[in-house]
Each structure stands twice: as structure tokens, then as C-alpha cells.
Amino acid sequence: MLPVALENASKMLKYLTLSTKAYITVMQLHKKVDKGRLMEVIKEFTGRIYQKPPVRSSVKRALRTKTIYELEVLEINYPCVLLKITCEHGTYVRKLIHDIGEVLGVGAHMRELRRVRTGPFKEDKSLVTMHQLSEAVYIYKELNDESTLKKYIMPGEYMVSHLPKIVATDSAVASITYGADLAIPGVVALHEKIRKGDDVAIFTLKGEIVATGIAQKHTEEVLESKKGIAVKTKRVIMERKIYPRKTRI
Amino acid sequence: MSEGLNFLEKLDGFAGIDRRWIQIKEAETSPNYGKHPEERTINELMKLGVINLDKPPGPTSHEVTSWIKKMLGVGKAGHAGTLEPA
Structure with a gap:
């Protein structure tokens, strides 16, 4: 596979x-x-x-x-x-x-x-053969039916499904896509047992991948703190301008 | 929140991750921007998607990936055997 x-x-x-x-x-x-x-x-x-x-x-x-x-x-x-x-x-x-x-x-x-x-990908029912894929492409291109092909292409988020996860507020998303770190006030929810230094994945409230980064605090510290950096952004995945930038004060 | 979190729990399940979620605060997401990953159109999936390919044994990973790239008409495709140059 x-x-x-x-x-x-x-x-x-x-x-x-x-x-x-x-x-x-x-x-x-x-x-x-x-x-x-x-x-x-x-x-x-x-x-x-x-x-x-x-x-x-x-x-x-x-x-x-x-x-x-x-x-x-x-x-x-x-x-x-x-x-x-x-x-x-x-x-x-x-x-x-x-x-x-x-x-x-x-x-x-x-x-x-x-x-x-x-990693998270195994030989299970999500496996697709080259033959299945080429057939699905044919159905999509020649018959205008995208349903089969859509089943075969999984959302990219699955590629970081094995990482500990953190959910960011809508207002934090745009600045992360410009490379900013995720601050504690921008955290909505997170996995338990995150350790400082772990690779983590940052998601929107809709479940979209925003970026990957390095946890700067343990889960407990994030729960106890009001400010500070939760995740240092490492790789931005989401395209810019999908989420609006915060209004300037 | 719940719909997005449902998807994230689905990701956890796919990867066999057994960690509890801790919610820090109530928050809502605007329907005016962004999109639930499972509602992506085919064109959107081709820009941020992954295929769990049952690789045939003969050709190299590189060859197979380049066929898929051509087949789908995407600009870029990569496989898990390659490390991107830093």
C-alpha cells in the first residue's frame, strides 16, 4: 500500500x-x-x-x-x-x-x-487499486459523475490523523496561515496527554487542517494558563484568505 | 463545534488514537467561510486529498505516483516514501 x-x-x-x-x-x-x-x-x-x-x-x-x-x-x-x-x-x-x-x-x-x-493508513476498506481509480476517473470525465472518484480521494486531514490534535477559534485561523503561532486564547479544545515538544496538528472548528506545529506546553498547562503560546507553527497547510483576518482595533 | 469535532473523532478512530478530548471554551464557527472536509467538491479534494493506494508490486512508487498525477490532472502528487527537501 x-x-x-x-x-x-x-x-x-x-x-x-x-x-x-x-x-x-x-x-x-x-x-x-x-x-x-x-x-x-x-x-x-x-x-x-x-x-x-x-x-x-x-x-x-x-x-x-x-x-x-x-x-x-x-x-x-x-x-x-x-x-x-x-x-x-x-x-x-x-x-x-x-x-x-x-x-x-x-x-x-x-x-x-x-x-x-x-502510520494511520492500513490495508482496509479505504484501499483503492489503480484499476478502480482509473475507472472512477473515466466515470467522472466521460459521464460527469463524480461520486465514485469522491469515495476514493480521502480528505488530506487523514494524513495527520495519528497526531495529537488542537482546535483553534475562527479568529486564530487566518494569522496561523500567515505563519503566526497559536496562542492559548485561540485554543477551543485539545487532546489529553499532549507533551511539550510533541508534533501536533491544528484544526478549525469545522475539522479542516490549518497547520502542523510543535506543542509548547503540556495539555494541563494549556488548561491552566490564560496566555502564552500553545503551539509553535511549523508547516502551514491551509491556503490563506479562506478565513478572514481579525478586524484591526 | 460538534460537526467538526465528530470529524476529528473519526480521524482519531481511523488512526486508532484513544485520547480524550478536552474542551476549553464554547466557540462557534461561521458558516460564511471554510468548509467541513467531508463536504469538499471533487476539485477541492484534488487540492487537499489523499488516496490509500493498493500499489501494484511491479512499478516503483515514483512511477505509480506520476501515473496518478497524470490521470487526475493534478499539478503535484507525492508518496510517503519521499522526504521533501528541507
């Missing part, structure tokens, strides 16, 4: 790139190993692991740590092992499998790989 962002929604891609990924993969073992030993090694590769990026990669080849949230054996059919991996962004699955093979002492390589999750 691959979330594809259109126009302005591309500005939120970073939050998907940096999000949790899950893959289904086929690992081929180069020699048979005992099942108990395999499960033991798989378990060792859960949690924090060290990984050196492969030779052909786009990042510096320094040893780095990545977190493997889940490593599940779905099926064993020697020499192949079907795995589901849920991991931190930037984990090289091919390398992970190679390393598992090294620790097992028999060697292993990745035969197939399919991404099944990118």
Missing part, C-alpha cells in the same frame, strides 16, 4: 514518512533451522535493535538504532518463513532479515516484501 498525497496535502507527507510502518515479508533461510531456535532469534530482534544501513541506501552508513514493535511469524514452510514486521520508520527490512540469518548462523534473504501499514 502507498498513500498518495495530492497538491497541498503533499505538505503533510513528512508525518507519514516519519510514522510507524508494517510489512509482510517472505524470509528464505539458506539452511533448515530448528523451529525453537528460529523463534528465539526472532524474539531477540524485537524491541531496540542496531542496524547498519545497506551499501545501496540513501542514508549515511553508520550503525543506528531502530525499534521493532512487533515481529510475528505467520507461517513456516521451509525454507520460507512468512513474517509480519511492525517497525519504526527507516528500518531496512532486507537488512533485518539478513541479520536474522547471520544470528541463526545459516544465512537468510528477503524474497518478497509488501507494506501493509504507513
Whole structure:
């Protein structure tokens, strides 16, 4: 699966790139190993692991740590092992499998790989095939019926659905689109458990994405304070001039 | 407030987020500007939308994204594998 962002929604891609990924993969073992030993090694590769990026990669080849949230054996059919991996962004699955093979002492390589999750996007009923999409485009362009295509294009807001959220007053929206930070008097509602330094998403009362930013206060501090900056604006998503600027006093 | 918040709760549900909402004050939104995301027209969606694509295994993410861009006639499209240049 691959979330594809259109126009302005591309500005939120970073939050998907940096999000949790899950893959289904086929690992081929180069020699048979005992099942108990395999499960033991798989378990060792859960949690924090060290990984050196492969030779052909786009990042510096320094040893780095990545977190493997889940490593599940779905099926064993020697020499192949079907795995589901849920991991931190930037984990090289091919390398992970190679390393598992090294620790097992028999060697292993990745035969197939399919991404099944990118942050909030999973393989569920929101998935659209290229075929479905091209058919919907045809129905829209040739038959003037936009209903199918509308079902396939989700509001861009879903791309930051995994972030903690804050709702701003109408009067705060315009200045944020010009790059201003969100001050506490402009906050209507927010998620619990926001921590200072968290990436957060700012929405209008109608549910439209305005911008992303960095929380400057914990949720409790926002509730207790009358003034000060709640969110430092980082990336403005909403176009300017949709909401009116405050009237000058 | 409620309609917008309903949509935000829908986003939470989609992402599997289980955080409580805390409302600080009463506020209303003017119907004269802005629009509920689920009421966007197709042209508006093409300016601020996302497709959860069931990517075919052969072509690269880049190729598939460029086909979609052409198919929909949008100026810009990107996929989650790319980091934008800072």
C-alpha cells in the first residue's frame, strides 16, 4: 500500500514518512533451522535493535538504532518463513532479515516484501487499486459523475490523523496561515496527554487542517494558563484568505 | 463545534488514537467561510486529498505516483516514501 498525497496535502507527507510502518515479508533461510531456535532469534530482534544501513541506501552508513514493535511469524514452510514486521520508520527490512540469518548462523534473504501499514493508513476498506481509480476517473470525465472518484480521494486531514490534535477559534485561523503561532486564547479544545515538544496538528472548528506545529506546553498547562503560546507553527497547510483576518482595533 | 469535532473523532478512530478530548471554551464557527472536509467538491479534494493506494508490486512508487498525477490532472502528487527537501 502507498498513500498518495495530492497538491497541498503533499505538505503533510513528512508525518507519514516519519510514522510507524508494517510489512509482510517472505524470509528464505539458506539452511533448515530448528523451529525453537528460529523463534528465539526472532524474539531477540524485537524491541531496540542496531542496524547498519545497506551499501545501496540513501542514508549515511553508520550503525543506528531502530525499534521493532512487533515481529510475528505467520507461517513456516521451509525454507520460507512468512513474517509480519511492525517497525519504526527507516528500518531496512532486507537488512533485518539478513541479520536474522547471520544470528541463526545459516544465512537468510528477503524474497518478497509488501507494506501493509504507513502510520494511520492500513490495508482496509479505504484501499483503492489503480484499476478502480482509473475507472472512477473515466466515470467522472466521460459521464460527469463524480461520486465514485469522491469515495476514493480521502480528505488530506487523514494524513495527520495519528497526531495529537488542537482546535483553534475562527479568529486564530487566518494569522496561523500567515505563519503566526497559536496562542492559548485561540485554543477551543485539545487532546489529553499532549507533551511539550510533541508534533501536533491544528484544526478549525469545522475539522479542516490549518497547520502542523510543535506543542509548547503540556495539555494541563494549556488548561491552566490564560496566555502564552500553545503551539509553535511549523508547516502551514491551509491556503490563506479562506478565513478572514481579525478586524484591526 | 460538534460537526467538526465528530470529524476529528473519526480521524482519531481511523488512526486508532484513544485520547480524550478536552474542551476549553464554547466557540462557534461561521458558516460564511471554510468548509467541513467531508463536504469538499471533487476539485477541492484534488487540492487537499489523499488516496490509500493498493500499489501494484511491479512499478516503483515514483512511477505509480506520476501515473496518478497524470490521470487526475493534478499539478503535484507525492508518496510517503519521499522526504521533501528541507
